[in-house]
Amino acid sequence: MLVNGSGCLDALAAPGVAAQLDAFVTKTITPEPREGSPPVRIAETEAGMLNSIGLQGPGIDAFLADTLPALAAQGLRIWVSVGGFSAPDYAGICERLDGRPEVEVIELNLSCPNVEEAPESSAQIVAACRSRTTRPLYAKLSPATSDIAESARAVVAAGADGLTLVNTLRGMALDPLTLRPKLARGFGGYSGPALRPIALACVSACARAVDVPIVGLGGVASGQHALELVAAGASVVSLGTVLFSDPSAPESIRRGLRHESTVRGYTDSLAARGVANSI
Amino acid sequence: MTGPVTGATGEAARVTGKETIGPYTLLRVAAGTIEAGVPGQFFMLHPPGHVLPRPMSLCFAEAGELCFLIDPIGPGTRTLCDLSAGDALHVLGPLGNGFDLTVAHPLIVGGGIGVAPFPFVARALGGPPAILGFRSAHHAEAAALVPGAEVVLDPVLVTSLLPDDPMDVLACGPEPMLEAVRRRVPRAQLAWEAPMGCGYGACYGCVVEVDGRLQRLCVAGPVLRAA
Ligand SMILES: Cc1cc2nc3c(=O)[nH]c(=O)nc-3n(C[C@H](O)[C@H](O)[C@H](O)COP(=O)(O)OP(=O)(O)OC[C@H]3O[C@@H](n4cnc5c(N)ncnc54)[C@H](O)[C@@H]3O)c2cc1C
Ligand SMILES: Cc1cc2nc3c(=O)[nH]c(=O)nc-3n(C[C@H](O)[C@H](O)[C@H](O)COP(=O)(O)O)c2cc1C
Ligand code: FES
Numbered sequence: 280m281l282v283n284g285s286g287c288l289d290a291l292a293a294p295g296v297a298a299q300l301d302a303f304v305t306k307t308i309t310p311e312p313r314e315g316s317p318p319v320r321i322a323e324t325e326a327g328m329l330n331s332i333g334l335q336g337p338g339i340d341a342f343l344a345d346t347l348p349a350l351a352a353q354g355l356r357i358w359v360s361v362g363g364f365s366a367p368d369y370a371g372i373c374e375r376l377d378g379r380p381e382v383e384v385i386e387l388n389l390s391c392p393n394v395e396e397a398p399e400s401s402a403q404i405v406a407a408c409r410s411r412t413t414r415p416l417y418a419k420l421s422p423a424t425s426d427i428a429e430s431a432r433a434v435v436a437a438g439a440d441g442l443t444l445v446n447t448l449r450g451m452a453l454d455p456l457t458l459r460p461k462l463a464r465g466f467g468g469y470s471g472p473a474l475r476p477i478a479l480a481c482v483s484a485c486a487r488a489v490d491v492p493i494v495g496l497g498g499v500a501s502g503q504h505a506l507e508l509v510a511a512g513a514s515v516v517s518l519g520t521v522l523f524s525d526p527s528a529p530e531s532i533r534r535g536l537r538h539e540s541t542v543r544g545y546t547d548s549l550a551a552r553g554v555a556n557s558i
Numbered sequence: 559m560t561g562p563v564t565g566a567t568g569e570a571a572r573v574t575g576k577e578t579i580g581p582y583t584l585l586r587v588a589a590g591t592i593e594a595g596v597p598g599q600f601f602m603l604h605p606p607g608h609v610l611p612r613p614m615s616l617c618f619a620e621a622g623e624l625c626f627l628i629d630p631i632g633p634g635t636r637t638l639c640d641l642s643a644g645d646a647l648h649v650l651g652p653l654g655n656g657f658d659l660t661v662a663h664p665l666i667v668g669g670g671i672g673v674a675p676f677p678f679v680a681r682a683l684g685g686p687p688a689i690l691g692f693r694s695a696h697h698a699e700a701a702a703l704v705p706g707a708e709v710v711l712d713p714v715l716v717t718s719l720l721p722d723d724p725m726d727v728l729a730c731g732p733e734p735m736l737e738a739v740r741r742r743v744p745r746a747q748l749a750w751e752a753p754m755g756c757g758y759g760a761c762y763g764c765v766v767e768v769d770g771r772l773q774r775l776c777v778a779g780p781v782l783r784a785a
C-alpha cells in the first residue's frame with residue numbers, strides 16, 4: 280500500500296498525483312487556522328531538503344466544512360493528520376473527526392520540528408485521543424530520540440493502532456556568503472535521501488518492539504527503497520520529498536516495488552515484511 | 559497534455575544544445591510532447607543529482623525545442639548551465655499563470671535575468687515596446703533576445719524611462735524593481751520569484767504575501783496583478 284507523507288501533497292491542487300495513491304494523507308490539521316512560517320521556507324542541502332512550513336492550514340472548522348467534502352468528492356480514501364499544542368487540542372480534533380465517515384485513519388503528528396511541542400508526552404496525547412475516537416489511530420514519531428522502540432511501546436500501550444515512522448529531523452542550512460540561516464525561522468525539518476537509513480533503523484527497531492501496522496517513510500525514491508522499508512517491518516510505504524521532483528513517483532515506485540519483489544521470489548511485496556529483522 | 563499534474567507534462571528531456579549570452583546560458587531542450595504554454599508560465603527543471611527541481615521561465619520555443627535563459631547563481635543553476643547536448647534532465651510544465659496578453663498598449667519592463675520570459679512575450683505580441691535594465695554591458699548582451707528593446711545600465715533605473723501615459727506594463731525582475739514599477743503603474747502585471755520545491759502546489763514552500771495573506775506563488779502566480 281502506498282500513501283503520501285503528510286504535508287507533501289495537496290490533493291485538491293494536484294488530484295492526478297493523489298489518484299495514484301491508495302490513500303491520501305492530509306497536511307496536519309490544527310485547532311485554529313494558521314498562517315504558517317514566513318518565507319523563506321525551504322532550502323535544498325547536499326542530501327535532502329529543509330522545510331519550515333509551520334503547519335499552514337485552515338484549522339479544523341474550515342477543514343470539516345470545505346476541505347474534507349472536496350477530498351471525499353474525489354473518491355479518495357482519506358487519512359487525516361492531526362496536530363496541536365496540548366493533549367486537549369489533539370483530542371478535540373479527534374472527537375470531531377470521529378463523526379465523519381469519510382475519515383479512514385487518524386494520524387497524530389506528535390513530532391513536528393517546526394512548532395512548539397505539547398507539554399504532555401506522546402503516550403498521554405494518544406491516551407487522550409483514544410478516549411474520543413474509535414477510528415484507527417496512528418502515532419507519527421520523531422526519529423530524534425535515543426530509544427524509539429520505547430516510544431513505540433508507550434504509544435501502543437496508550438492505545439495507538441499503528442505507527443508512522445519517521446517525521447523529519449531538525450536541521451539548519453546557512454547562506455554560504457552571509458553565514459545567516461537560509462530559512463526565515465532559522466531551523467527546519469530535514470527530509471529526503473539522508474533520512475532513509477534513519478527511517479530503516481527506526482522501522483526495524485519498532486517492528487521488533489510492537490506488533491502493529493507501520494507506515495514507513497523517509498527518503499523513499501524507488502521501488503528498491505520501498506521494498507527495503509517493508510523488509511525492515513513497514514506494511515505501508517509513504518512518499519514525501521520525492522513527489523516534489525517527480526509527481527509520477529507513486530506509479531513508478533509501485534511498478535518498481537512489484538518488480539523488485541518478483542525478482543526475489545515474493546508473490547506479494549508484503550511477503551518480505553520483516554525479513555531484515557531475523558538476525 | 560499528459561501526466562498527473564493538471565495542464566502540465568513531465569518528461570525526461572534531452573539537452574539539444576546551449577549558448578553563452580553574457581553571463582547567462584541559453585539551454586536548449588527537446589520539447590517532446592511538452593507544450594510551450596502561455597508566456598510567463600514556468601517549468602520545473604531538475605538538475606541531475608539534486609534533490610529538488612528549479613523553476614525556470616520559458617524564454618522561447620522554436621523548432622521542437624524549449625529554450626531557457628539561466629543565470630548561474632547557485633548550485634542548482636550551475637548544474638543546469640553545465641549540462642551538454644545529449645544529457646537528460648526531467649522537465650515538468652507548463653505551470654502557473656502567465657501574462658494576460660489581451661491588453662491594448664503592452665510595454666515590457668525587465669531587469670537582469672528577469673528578461674528571461676520576454677523573448678516569448680515579444681514574439682507572441684509582434685514586437686511590443688520594451689525597456690530592459692542590466693547591471694553591466696556584459697549582462698545587457700541578453701537584450702538582443704528582445705529586438706528593439708531600449709536598454710539602460712546601472713545606476714539608471716528602468717522606471718526612469720516609463721512613459722507618463724498609461725501603458726499595460728508586463729514586468730519581471732528583482733523585487734525592488736517590481737515594487738518600483740508597481741508604485742508607478744499599480745495595474746502592472748508583475749512576474750514574481752520565490753524559492754520553489756515542487757511548482758505544483760504540493761509543498762507550500764513558495765508562499766508570498768498576496769492581498770494580505772500568504773499564498774502559494776506557484777498556484778496564484780507567478781504573474782500577479784494588483785487588484
Ligand atoms: C517562476 C520562476 C521563474 C524563474 N525563471 C528563471 C529563469 O528563467 N532564469 C533563471 O536564471 N532563474 C529563474 N528563476 C530563479 C531560479 O529558479 C533560481 O535562481 C534558482 O532556483 C536558484 O537555484 P540554485 O540552486 O542555483 O541557487 P540557490 O542556492 O537555491 O540560491 C542562490 C541564491 O538565490 C536565492 N534564491 C534561490 N531561489 C530563488 C528564487 N526562486 N527567487 C529569488 N531568489 C532565489 C537564494 O536565497 C540564494 O541567495 C525563476 C524563479 C521562479 C520562481
Ligand atoms: C514540505 C514538507 C512539509 C511537511 N509537512 C508535514 C506535516 O504537516 N505533518 C507531518 O506529520 N509531516 C510533515 N512533513 C514530514 C513528511 O510527512 C515526512 O515525514 C518526511 O518528509 C520524511 O519523508 P521523505 O523523506 O520521503 O520526505 C513534511 C515534510 C515536508 C518536506
Ligand atoms: S513550489 Fe511547492 S507549493 Fe509552490
